[in-house]
Amino acid sequence: MSRKRKGNIIRNINWEEGLVQFLSEKAAQGRSERTLKDYDYHVRQFYHRYAEGDLKTNLYKYLAEKCAPATFNLRLVYLKAYFKWVAEQGFLEENPLESITRRKAEPRIVQIDSSVLARLISLPDINTYAGLRDKALICLTLDTGIRPKEACNLSVSDFNSKMLEVIVPADIAKTRKQRTLPISQLTCSLIARLISVRPTEWAKDVVLFASADGTTLNKNTWGDRLEHYSTIIGVKIRPYDLRHAFALGFLRNGGNALFLQRIMGHTDLNMTKRYVAATDEDLRNALTSASPLARLVKPKRIINIHEK
Numbered sequence: 001m002s003r004k005r006k007g008n009i010i011r012n013i014n015w016e017e018g019l020v021q022f023l024s025e026k027a028a029q030g031r032s033e034r035t036l037k038d039y040d041y042h043v044r045q046f047y048h049r050y051a052e053g054d055l056k057t058n059l060y061k062y063l064a065e066k067c068a069p070a071t072f073n074l075r076l077v078y079l080k081a082y083f084k085w086v087a088e089q090g091f092l093e094e095n096p097l098e099s100i101t102r103r104k105a106e107p108r109i110v111q112i113d114s115s116v117l118a119r120l121i122s123l124p125d126i127n128t129y130a131g132l133r134d135k136a137l138i139c140l141t142l143d144t145g146i147r148p149k150e151a152c153n154l155s156v157s158d159f160n161s162k163m164l165e166v167i168v169p170a171d172i173a174k175t176r177k178q179r180t181l182p183i184s185q186l187t188c189s190l191i192a193r194l195i196s197v198r199p200t201e202w203a204k205d206v207v208l209f210a211s212a213d214g215t216t217l218n219k220n221t222w223g224d225r226l227e228h229y230s231t232i233i234g235v236k237i238r239p240y241d242l243r244h245a246f247a248l249g250f251l252r253n254g255g256n257a258l259f260l261q262r263i264m265g266h267t268d269l270n271m272t273k274r275y276v277a278a279t280d281e282d283l284r285n286a287l288t289s290a291s292p293l294a295r296l297v298k299p300k301r302i303i304n305i306h307e308k
Contacts, residue, residue, distance in 0.1 A: 015047050022085050032220040034227065042078035056096040059083075069103040076100060109248070109274055110241040116233060117142065117245060123229050126190075129197060129212060134225055136190035137209050137217075138242065140166065144181040145246035145264045147174055148219045148239035154208040156195055164188050168265070175265050247275040 022043075023036055031039075050058035063075060080097040087095045121138055125131035137151060146168065153172040160167070164185065170178040183191075191208070202214045209217045222239050230237045243264070250260055261272040 015043070018086055018089075018091060019043050019082070021089075022082055025085070032218070032224050034224050035220050038074075039078050039082060042075055043082050046075075046079060055092075059096050063097075063100065073102045076102060110238075110244045111248060112235070112237065112241060112245050114249075116235050116237075119233050120229055120237060123232060126193075129194075130225075132190065132194050132197065133209055133217070134229075136187065136194050137222070139187040139190055140183065141239075141242040142246050142249075143183050143187045145243045145250070145260075146181060147243060147265070148222055150174065150265075152207070152209055152217050152219055152222060156204065156206065156208050159191055159195070159208060161188055161192050166191075173265060175267055177265070179262065179265055181263060244275075247272075248279060251275055251279040 019040065023040060026039065027036060046059070046062050050062055059079065063072065067075075076097065080095065080100070083092065083097055084095045086092050121135065121142075124135035124138070126135055140146060140151060141148070144166065146166070150168050150172055154166065154168070158167045158169060164183055166181045166183055168179050168181065170176050173179065195208075198210075199214070202210070206214055207216045209222075211217050211221065219239060226237050226239055247260060247264060250263075251257065257269065257272050257276050260266075260275065261269055264272070266272050
């Protein structure tokens with residue numbers, strides 16, 4: 001890559017040097033180690049596959065490779081951010097991926113065994129601030145299905161211990177509509193305890209689930225925390241997976257789909273129906289294995305009338 005000013009090349013830089021500078025800047029901005037690794041992986045993967053030739057052509061070829069929409073979107077997000085930075089530094093005239101948009105991907109619904117969830121809940125050490133915060137956040141998500149980003153941006157004033165509820169204000173809700181989430185006594189007790197151990201020098205109404213220094217716990221850092229617990233359990237669990245676990249558990253325990261839509265903040269029933277479909281599959285499997293008729297009548301090959 002060459003840096004240009006008024007048509008003159010003032011400095012040359014190869015992609016590896018550019019990547020080092022880019023990652024250093026992102027690290028200084030507070031990006032998590034996990035995010036930095038993802039940037040590094042996706043940029044290196046592209047250049048290792050397309051080391052020679054025109055950059056824009058190579059990028060288009062790479063993104064045209066057959067892959068799942070989710071994979072395409074991941075590649076696009078990280079490469080687009082990187083080349084945006086490259087263009088801002090003046091090494092390119094423009095971001096070659098500026099006009100490329102994400103593909104529509106079917107939402108993936110993750111099902112986690114209840115024994116794994118129970119193990120996850122038991123792992124955080126509530127005798128430490130970080131452990132208490134983690135357990136409270138895990139329980140809140142399994143209690144309400146709140147989105148990770150919404151949970152990380154809650155303030156202390158959004159918690160009402162007397163009413164056993166948490167309010168998701170419109171300004172942090174994904175749909176920009178406020179909603180009230182009832183919580184269990186266990187979750188309420190954990191959050192109340194978390195607030196009680198906050199350092200006195202912290203502002204009274206800072207974020208509810210704060211980092212050790214009182215700043216916002218962003219969703220990437222929360223992902224890193226769950227990755228740590230996942231390593232211990234041996235099962236990959238992401239922040240959004242807990243939201244899926246809540247939705248499926250709610251329906252399996254007799255919850256109403258319309259109530260689920262309101263609790264999870266879906267704008268319509270389309271997304272909610274995906275969870276319903278997943279639980280319908282449970283019903284079909286249960287009926288197949290437990291049907292009284294299947295136990296009474298041994299399966300026989302049905303003879304086609306034309307065979308006679």
